[in-house]
Amino acid sequence: MIKSNLCEILGIKYPIIQGGMAWAGTAELASAVSNAGGLGMLGAGGMSLTQLQEEINKTKGWTDRPFGVNIYYLSPDVEGLIDVVIKEEVPVLTTGAGNPGKHIPKLRDAGLKVLPVMASVALAQRLARLAVTALIAEGMEGGGHVGELTTMTILPQMVEAVKLPLVAAGGIADGRGLAAAFALGAQGVQMGTRFLCSEECIAHPNFKQAVLKAKDRSTTITARSSGHPVRVLKNRLSRRFAQMEAEGATKEELEKLGEGALRAAVINGDIDGGSLMAGQIAGLIKEVKPVKEIIEEITTEAEEIMKGMGQLVH
Numbered sequence: 001m002i003k004s005n006l007c008e009i010l011g012i013k014y015p016i017i018q019g020g021m022a023w024a025g026t027a028e029l030a031s032a033v034s035n036a037g038g039l040g041m042l043g044a045g046g047m048s049l050t051q052l053q054e055e056i057n058k059t060k061g062w063t064d065r066p067f068g069v070n071i072y073y074l075s076p077d078v079e080g081l082i083d084v085v086i087k088e089e090v091p092v093l094t095t096g097a098g099n100p101g102k103h104i105p106k107l108r109d110a111g112l113k114v115l116p117v118m119a120s121v122a123l124a125q126r127l128a129r130l131a132v133t134a135l136i137a138e139g140m141e142g143g144g145h146v147g148e149l150t151t152m153t154i155l156p157q158m159v160e161a162v163k164l165p166l167v168a169a170g171g172i173a174d175g176r177g178l179a180a181a182f183a184l185g186a187q188g189v190q191m192g193t194r195f196l197c198s199e200e201c202i203a204h205p206n207f208k209q210a211v212l213k214a215k216d217r218s219t220t221i222t223a224r225s226s227g228h229p230v231r232v233l234k235n236r237l238s239r240r241f242a243q244m245e246a247e248g249a250t251k252e253e254l255e256k257l258g259e260g261a262l263r264a265a266v267i268n269g270d271i272d273g274g275s276l277m278a279g280q281i282a283g284l285i286k287e288v289k290p291v292k293e294i295i296e297e298i299t300t301e302a303e304e305i306m307k308g309m310g311q312l313v314h
Contacts, residue, residue, distance in 0.1 A: 002161045002303050006187040009133060009183075010092060010113060011066045013037030014299050016178070017136075017167060019114075019192025020070020020094055021144070021277070023266035024044045024203045027055045028144025028153050030063035032200035032291040039204025041094060046088070046263060049080045056088045065246045068113075073098020074228065085112040094136060097228065099123060104130040116189075117169065119154065121161045128270030130163040132204065135162060137188050139170030143193050143221045143279040146170070146221065146231050152184065159185035173281040193299075195280040198291045204269030207276060210235075214282035222275075233276035237261060 004015045016038035018029065025043025033040035040063070042055050046133035052069070059067050071078060071083050074097045082103055085093055093107060096117040100107075104127065107114050113133040118124040124135050137158045139151025139224075151170040158166055169190035170302075181189045195201060199206050212234055221229045222241035232238050236255075244254060258275060265274025 001307070002182075002299050003055040004165075004182075004187040006134065008166065009165060012039050012294055013142075015188030016295055016298065017041065017068075017188060017190040018195050019142075019169065019190050020044070020068075020072075020096065021196065021266075021298060022072060023194050023263050024196055024201055025070065026202050027058035029195060029201045029291070030055075030067050031059050032198070033195065033295070034063045034067045036292040036295045037065075037112055038291075038295055038301075039092060042067070042084075043072070043082050043094075044069050047081070049077065049084050052081055053088065056084070056090060057147075068092030068094060068115075069096045070096060071100070072096055072207065073100065078103075082107070082138055085145040086112070092133075096138075099127075101127060104132060108132075115167065116311055118158070119149065121154070121157050122266060124158050124162050128164050134163065134167060136167040136185075137170050137186070138190075139168075140221075140231070141280040142169055143170030143231050143282075144221070146229055146275040152180075155181070155186060157185045158181060166244075169283050171283045173279075173284050175298045175303075175305055177281070178216040178298055178302035179305040179309075182302075193282050194285060194294060195284050195291065196278065198286045199288055200291050203266045204278040206263050206271050207270030208288055209272075210271050210276055211278050211282045211285055214278065214288065215287075216280070216283040218282060219278060219280050223254045224256065225249075226251045229258050230275065231266075231278060233278050233282065235274075235276055237275060267298060 012038040020031040020041040020043040022045030023045045030040030080089040092113045094115045136157045140146040165187045167188045170184040173194040261275035264270040
């Protein structure tokens with residue numbers, strides 16, 4: 001069985017973390033991932049303080065295993081969300097779309113394990129000095145907010161730059177991806193798009209079907225000029241973003257276009273006007289499966305690959 005130091009640190013069976021997807025990362029999915037041996041994550045993006053507390057309580061009722069909360073730093077009440085996480089004694093916190101540096105001491109003092117999502121070596125080095133638990137190296141292949149470097153390039157550079165456990169994210173959906181992440185120096189992986197197409201995920205069936213129909217070139221990056229680029233499946237909304245950017249739209253105009261678009265996709269199933277956040281690996285996903293089956297297939301495949309690679313060395 002594949003086991004790394006990350007498993008010991010987080011108290012999980014398999015080195016697999018669920019991405020903290022806004023609207024889709026609810027108690028249903030988080031508890032299922034944790035019960036299956038991974039680390040389930042509640043996506044606090046889009047949640048009010050009350051909603052987050054309710055989702056935490058539901059997750060506690062559905063699993064007795066470790067889980068976490070992802071704090072999205074473009075949320076309007078980051079301070080309040082963090083306070084809820086501390087009050088409810090959630091064991092793990094991941095962060096995205098911003099620099100959590102000013103909150104690290106507070107979170108660390110509260111006993112949380114903190115794993116910031118990083119897209120650059122420089123920021124990773126700064127946060128490593130604040131004694132975070134681990135770092136998630138996210139490549140631009142992933143869905144949602146992305147940086148400029150690929151997983152295959154950012155991960156080994158972070159391995160060289162910081163002496164912390166690293167988690168690979170972006171472009172991973174099967175055992176081959178997990179094995180590759182270990183080869184590049186990671187101690188685990190974070191996956192979002194693969195779990196989006198799980199039975200337990202509450203995402204609208206229309207959204208899931210859009211992912212299943214995706215090909216290798218079905219995604220694009222929108223709103224680059226806003227400073228917060230987002231990878232999505234191509235649709236009418238993404239084409240509108242491209243048109244507005246070409247016409248010189250302001251950051252405010254682009255942000256207004258995207259307001260409510262993720263909820264429209266995940267909850268309402270609007271595949272034309274919604275923001276279908278998904279990674280480039282979507283083209284590899286062909287069916288919706290239970291979370292337990294997804295995790296067991298990935299870890300079994302990775303183990304077989306890693307054993308087989310030993311035969312290449314003479």
